[in-house]
Amino acid sequence: xxxxxxxxxxxxxxATGAMGILIRRSPMVILLCLELMLNAGNLAxxxxxRMVGNGQGQVFAVIVMVVAACEVVxxxxxxVAIFRRRLPLNVDDLRELRG
Amino acid sequence: MExxxxxxxxxxxxxxxxxxxxxxxxxxxxxALIVHLFSLASLFLLxxxxxxxxxxxxxxxxxxxxxxxxxxxxxxGGGESAWEPIPGQRFLAPLLGIALFVELSVAVLSxxxxxxxxxxxxxxxxxxxxxxxxxxxxxxxxxxxxAASILxxxxxxxxIVLASNRRYGERDxxxxxxxxxxxxVSLSP
Numbered sequence: 001x002x003x004x005x006x007x008x009x010x011x012x013x014x015a016t017g018a019m020g021i022l023i024r025r026s027p028m029v030i031l032l033c034l035e036l037m038l039n040a041g042n043l044a045x046x047x048x049x050r051m052v053g054n055g056q057g058q059v060f061a062v063i064v065m066v067v068a069a070c071e072v073v074x075x076x077x078x079x080v081a082i083f084r085r086r087l088p089l090n091v092d093d094l095r096e097l098r099g
Numbered sequence: 100m101e102x103x104x105x106x107x108x109x110x111x112x113x114x115x116x117x118x119x120x121x122x123x124x125x126x127x128x129x130x131a132l133i134v135h136l137f138s139l140a141s142l143f144l145l146x147x148x149x150x151x152x153x154x155x156x157x158x159x160x161x162x163x164x165x166x167x168x169x170x171x172x173x174x175x176g177g178g179e180s181a182w183e184p185i186p187g188q189r190f191l192a193p194l195l196g197i198a199l200f201v202e203l204s205v206a207v208l209s210x211x212x213x214x215x216x217x218x219x220x221x222x223x224x225x226x227x228x229x230x231x232x233x234x235x236x237x238x239x240x241x242x243x244x245x246a247a248s249i250l251x252x253x254x255x256x257x258x259i260v261l262a263s264n265r266r267y268g269e270r271d272x273x274x275x276x277x278x279x280x281x282x283x284v285s286l287s288p
Contacts, residue, residue, distance in 0.1 A: 001102065001105050001145065002215070002217065003215050004208060005109075006142070006146065007204075007207050008204050008207075008208070009142075012113060013112060013116050014199070014203065015196045015197070015199040015203065016117060016120065016196065017116065017120075018196055019195070020116075020119060022188065022191075022192035022195060023189055023192045024120060026125060028128075028167070028170065028171060028174070029119070029120070029125055029128050031167075032119050032125075032129065033119065033120060035132060035159075036116050036132070042139075042155075043139060043142060043143075046143055046146050046148050047146055050146040050147060050148070050222075051215070053220040053226075055227060058148045058150065058227055058232055058235075059232060059235050059236055059239075059240050059243075061148075061151050062150075062154060062236070063240075063243055063247055065158055065159070066247040066250065066251060067247075067250070068159075068163075069162075069163055069251065070250050070251060070253075070254035071254075072163050072166065073166070073254045073257075074254055076167070076170045076258070076262075077258035077260075077261035078261055079170060080173065080174070080261070081262055083173070084262075089174060
């Protein structure tokens with residue numbers, strides 16, 4: 001397969017994730033859409049690594065996975081904390097910091 | 100054969116991604132994301148990167164998704180309100196998504212990377228297997244590897260602090276003695 005196909009698929013997945021972040025209100029689904037975007041970036045990294053014939057891009061992908069796991073853990077901790085304080089789980093209602 | 104596998108996996112990945120943003124219930128969104136992650140793992144296998152595919156299945160589809168399922172089961176679904184802070188946001192967002200896709204595709208495909216239209220060079224047999232990645236991680240990328248482990252530790256501690264029962268700014272009442280309070284974070288609820 002050409003590298004082009006993988007890159008175009010990665011762009012499509014990234015755009016889908018960005019669209020989900022704009023559409024959805026629930027913080028959990030927004031975290032899932034962030035995962036989609038990070039995975040699209042991973043796909044592009046691995047595809048370029050195959051194109052160059054060098055394994056370093058795959059190390060980048062593994063590090064991106066670590067960062068994604070950290071982001072999920074902190075995000076889900078925030079969601080649990082929001083839920084415990086009886087606040088609405090809706091990003092449009094949680095807008096006190098907007099000023 | 101390779102093309103058939105690519106298109107099946109690409110359809111799975113795209114369908115999973117669309118399912119994540121289309122499902123009303125967050126639980127089904129998580130399940131759609133698992134489909135997406137497995138399809139993506141098979142795409143990684145097509146790109147001869149076995150270790151990344153295995154890590155994708157074990158770390159994402161195994162660990163992270165279980166975390167999601169637990170939090171969704173704890174918090175519950177919850178309907179989304181129809182109120183929109185920006186008028187027409189639901190109709191503008193797909194347009195922006197399509198525009199982003201076109202822009203990214205044009206930016207990458209019209210770049211001067213000549214190898215984009217090729218299959219990539221023939222790689223030797225051990226390309227992308229755990230031994231090769233491990234050697235790269237521990238020899239060339241030792242510092243990022245250690246930084247990633249410290250980041251994971253900080254994230255775990257931060258999640259415990261965020262999700263623990265204790266609220267900041269609250270004084271301990273003398274009526275409820277709790278021996279763990281003085282140590283900082285209390286793990287027991």
